[in-house]
Amino acid sequence: MRLRNVKGSQERILDNKYAIQTDGQDGRDYRGLWRENYFRNDHPIHIEVGMGKGRFITEMARLHPQVNYIGIEKYSSVLVRALDKRETLEGDNLLFLRMDAEDIDKYFAPGEIQWIYLNFSDPWPKDRHAKRRLTSVQFLERYGRILSPEGGIQFKTDNRPLFDFSLEQLPLAGWSLEECSYDLHKDGPAPDNVMTEYEEKFYRQGNPICRLVARR
Helix, strand or coil: CCCCCCCCHHHHHHHCCCEEECCCCCHHHCCCCHHHHHHCCCCCEEEEECCCCCHHHHHHHHHCCCCEEEEEECCHHHHHHHHHHHCCCCCCCEEEEECCHHHHHHHCCCCCEEEEEEECCCCCCCHHHHHHCCCCHHHHHHHHHHEEEEEEEEEEECCHHHHHHHHHHHHHCCCEEEEEECCCCCCCCCCCCCCCHHHHHHHHHCCCCEEEEEEC
16 A cells, blocks of 8 residues: 655644654553553553554544543554544544554553454565564464453454465464454444444445454
8 A cells, every 4th residue: 555645744643642653762651551641540441553544443432432542553644644533532532652563562561451453454465474464473472462361352354365364373373263254244234343444445345344353
């Protein structure tokens, strides 16, 4: 996907109280302190890794005010679009974190996160890039280090090869599959499901959406 640079995006992120840019900052300043220093409550924390323009996580925060949400995005030019959606949210239960997902266990403490969402992640189709896929064993191990004992992940994609790869990776990383669908919206929009921008587009085109839920 080609990303268009948005002029002033980094400055806007730095000036926004709901966005954190981690460049050059020590993860220890955040690790284990999200509830105390940022949300100031004891609600569970859910994160979306690679949140894109933020439609999914903003709507989740709106529907579930009793949950704290953190959207993680690597690119400033994408994150600023999520800030626009954030302005429509009245609650204080949503923060954005600009960082590379490879550093996720540097910014969250063991057991600090209750749930992780992965939506339409980059498939990295070449075999030599397999470890960069957000459902690879390498990333599953990182998630396992920050999830609470009852925590888990939800993954959605329209990319069947990536979905099959993900199913293969789960047992290799010691995870258990709890739910699996190869056509989530076969009988119409799935109940209790918030669509991303991509998901709605693919659904309207008739493309099947795959979803899995897994726990350690």
